[in-house]
Amino acid sequence: MGSSIRKAIELILSADPELLNILSTTAKVCLTSSILALVLGVPVGILLGAERFPGRKVLLVLNRTLIGMPPVVCGLLFYMLFSGVGPFRHLHWLFTVKLMILAQVVLITPIIIGVMETFVADTAPALRETARGLGFGRMKEYRLLMNECLYSIFSAYLLSFARAIAEVGAVAMVGGAIAWKTNVMTTAIMMYTNRGSFTLGIALGLILLTLSLLVNIVLSVMQGRLSR
């Protein structure tokens, strides 16, 4: 462990260009995918939580199933679809950051939908009663709901960011862990582990955890401020 920690610090201090490239690719992939998933997932989650319509239960069950989708299966699916022989081959997206983001959005959005739905289904009835009592219209009612949701939107985002940064199965399949192009922290750790470079693997893991800690501190502080 000691040698891993030393290695991690050596790596950071030396500003190894390959490490910097891996870090920037990691940041690009997981920030973009988690934000996209948030934009897609929050409205759907709120609607599913607040409204009652036929088929809602079915959608909820489907969504819960998708939350449990193994990343490697998602990766395999996109690998097949965007492969040189797959139906979307002309886009040339395989082994690019774009497809890694897409695969992660598919993995993460259900989590955000699930979190938002649970929260809204809990708060919406009481809030609706208040809103109706005050004579608010439907738009105003939703705005009120959004306000109430702010804290849980942050929680949902933290969860989805964590999933994005920790995920390896899907990005390894569709990214191919190509050096200088699609290699992210988790796939680099996998690569070094396969090579038997366990020390280097743990060193990268420590860097990843430290970064994750910093991001989480910033977001948590923001969450505290905003929801006050």
Place this chain on the structure above:
Amino acid sequence: MKKIVSLLLAMIMIFALAACGQSAAPAPAATEAPAAVEEPAAESAPVEEAAPAEEPAPETDALVVDTCILKEADDAMINNYSLLAVNPDAPFVDADGNAVADVELNTVGAAALINWLLSEEGQNLAANYGFEEYGEYLFYLKDGRPVSTAEIPEATEETKHIRLSTTTSVNDSGLLGYLLPIFEEKYGYEVEVYSAGTGKSIANAKMGNADLILVHSKKQEEAFIADGFSYVIDGMETERLNWMYNYFVLCGPSADPAGVKDAADVKAAFKAIADGKFTFISRGDGSGTHTKELSLWPEELGITAEAESFKDYTDWYVSANTGMGACLVMAEEMGAYILTDKATFLTFVANDGVMG
């Protein structure tokens, strides 16, 4: 208040991490120890004899590698590396088995890379690779190898990206990291290296995701050609361009309980391991090394890539299903026998078995 406390805590953690690292005073020698650990000629030289000459190694987790080369330079152990250009008119099929006609491949780029690797410059660079770092050449040029004198075109916007699907050993030994930047610098191409076991690399190419492959399993290469996935590029005589080789080596604990050192040849050595049921680590991942290992067992054991075939041998035959380096770490820890390419083994020993 709570926030400040948690921020402080986080800062303390980060500083603690930093302090740990500094106080241990970076000792680069641990990772860059010279590789002259085992004598190339004397097959039996146990590694420890040379190792104590190194610095006393202050860390507790520095290992001295016990695993050593027991059998090498046998004709059955030659490890041939070949280049194959992927045929744009190959009978590609999609996941449902329907033919796909318009798979887009960068044939110009693939030919350029092949022609450069087979040019005098590329061949010399490959042949000299590794001597400085490991005190031994890692790859040798084959007699009667294909040589290219073709003009290599500069990259254009359409031909710039070359997708090379390759085996882990040429990537992990650092050969590609050494050769490709020179090629890229000179002609303006960008080579994207997809590195996996030979089986997976070939599967990736069959899905239309590679312009050329660099692999080391004759059997699988011939099947690839027979299925029409490769073609003869201009100026070459065959699809399979076998230009470089090195050796597989049979490694094991220096005590050598199976006595493979004294075996007449490598097949006899494998028989001795099987007869004595001494632990053997198999890659088990369809790689070139795995394919070679399968061909060396006595036939009556019937060991194949199928899990069914070795279910009776699980007390000594370990199918690890992972990369070469990770398997070497396993073999070292279990005192097991293992078949490995020599380049990866030299890297392993040079790093005191930490592969770091």
